[in-house]
Amino acid sequence: MKSRIIPVKLQRPISEYEIRVGHDLLDGCGEWAKNLLSEKPGRTALVSNRKIFGLYGDTVKNSLVNAGFQVSVCLIGDGEKHKNFQTLRQTLEFFGEKRFSRSDTVIALGGGVVGDLAGFAASIYLRGITFLQIPTTLLAMIDSSVGGKTAVNSGFGKNLIGSFYQPNGVLADIKTLGTLPKREVTAGFCEAVKQGAVGGEKLFDLTAGFLEKYQPLDNRKRLADQGFLNEFENLLAAHINFKVEIVRNDEREAVENTDKSSRKILNFGHTLAHSLEKVTDYRYLKHGEAVGYGIMFAALLSKKLGLLPENQVKSLNDVVHRTGKLPSISHIDPEIVFDTFKYDKKLVNDSLHWILLNGIGKPIIFPHANIPHLTLMTALEEIIGG
Ligand SMILES: NC(=O)c1ccc[n+]([C@@H]2O[C@H](COP(=O)([O-])OP(=O)(O)OC[C@H]3O[C@@H](n4cnc5c(N)ncnc54)[C@H](O)[C@@H]3O)[C@@H](O)[C@H]2O)c1
Numbered sequence: 001m002k003s004r005i006i007p008v009k010l011q012r013p014i015s016e017y018e019i020r021v022g023h024d025l026l027d028g029c030g031e032w033a034k035n036l037l038s039e040k041p042g043r044t045a046l047v048s049n050r051k052i053f054g055l056y057g058d059t060v061k062n063s064l065v066n067a068g069f070q071v072s073v074c075l076i077g078d079g080e081k082h083k084n085f086q087t088l089r090q091t092l093e094f095f096g097e098k099r100f101s102r103s104d105t106v107i108a109l110g111g112g113v114v115g116d117l118a119g120f121a122a123s124i125y126l127r128g129i130t131f132l133q134i135p136t137t138l139l140a141m142i143d144s145s146v147g148g149k150t151a152v153n154s155g156f157g158k159n160l161i162g163s164f165y166q167p168n169g170v171l172a173d174i175k176t177l178g179t180l181p182k183r184e185v186t187a188g189f190c191e192a193v194k195q196g197a198v199g200g201e202k203l204f205d206l207t208a209g210f211l212e213k214y215q216p217l218d219n220r221k222r223l224a225d226q227g228f229l230n231e232f233e234n235l236l237a238a239h240i241n242f243k244v245e246i247v248r249n250d251e252r253e254a255v256e257n258t259d260k261s262s263r264k265i266l267n268f269g270h271t272l273a274h275s276l277e278k279v280t281d282y283r284y285l286k287h288g289e290a291v292g293y294g295i296m297f298a299a300l301l302s303k304k305l306g307l308l309p310e311n312q313v314k315s316l317n318d319v320v321h322r323t324g325k326l327p328s329i330s331h332i333d334p335e336i337v338f339d340t341f342k343y344d345k346k347l348v349n350d351s352l353h354w355i356l357l358n359g360i361g362k363p364i365i366f367p368h369a370n371i372p373h374l375t376l377m378t379a380l381e382e383i384i385g386g
């Protein structure tokens, strides 16, 4: 087992847990969990979906059993549409029927959907029981499993019902990404480009360089290559470190915090992304793919407002394209997209704000009201028209 540990130190309450990143870690996840939880291994609810459990469930379950845990498997449906109240209720009932107590543990094995739902269930069952995450998508490893946001979707929007609930540990095994479908790899890398764009030139260059050297779609074969594994691990660790740092400074996304240290900067590329997802009924684009378009749009808008030089817009576009092929959006009506921007108002004082760039790695929060309508529309037409 080769891995590195990224500590997450939090202020409220003062606490610390580890994110362990490496490869071939699943076999040892039972010992990892036992060491982290310090008490005698008790019962665990292993929450996953059928697909992921089919791939990695036996390895994880056997490792937990060998370490002395009693494991009950709770499978939820696959996909965003199952991240809802009904699945939450079924999951909580599962914990209740098994008479889980506060000394028992919930383990999420899967992508952001499983992690967000299991984390939310763990946070409200008996007012909070121990929670571990084993993320299996790129997005979950660098983004959703870091930072303690948990949620379900509801009739009035995505992720609006949830909690801040930090896990007691996260175990990210890069080898699990070998089975990830191509589009999910692209989607995860788009979120990585987003983090690079707001995180600083170093993180951006590292991400851009990695994507230039390794076409992400070939990653599957390369996972057997030690050199590739090391570089991939470095990249993931750099992204996790960046997100950990942001979260440490703004654990609960304070409303009044609108500077560069705010967690809000992680919404770069997300206003257009949310609109594209909404107008296509959350079915056509993966969230990360929509973020890919959102990055290029925010870059173009930043250029039109005199904030970002042309060569940096080109760098951002090039890197987004290196993540893989994004589904065409040329059939979408820019006017309808424009009309849905208003739903993304939660950012600052209930008025729409854009996360733009003053340069790569230099995000700013910019009021929508200060952007001429024509500037927004022409940028939108350019991005949608391709
Ligand atoms: N909590 C946060 O801070 C945060 C941040 C970003 C996104 N999110 C949430 O994360 C969710 C998206 O997460 P996601 O992109 O991981 O999607 P996902 O969980 O739906 O996983 C994508 C698909 O890949 C499959 N899969 C997962 N791991 C696999 C593997 N190793 N091999 C093969 N298939 C695998 C899943 O079954 C699913 O079909 C959204 O609900 C979003 O709102 C949360």
Ligand SMILES: [Zn+2]
Binding pocket: 191, 270, 287, 291
């Ligand atoms: Zn996102």
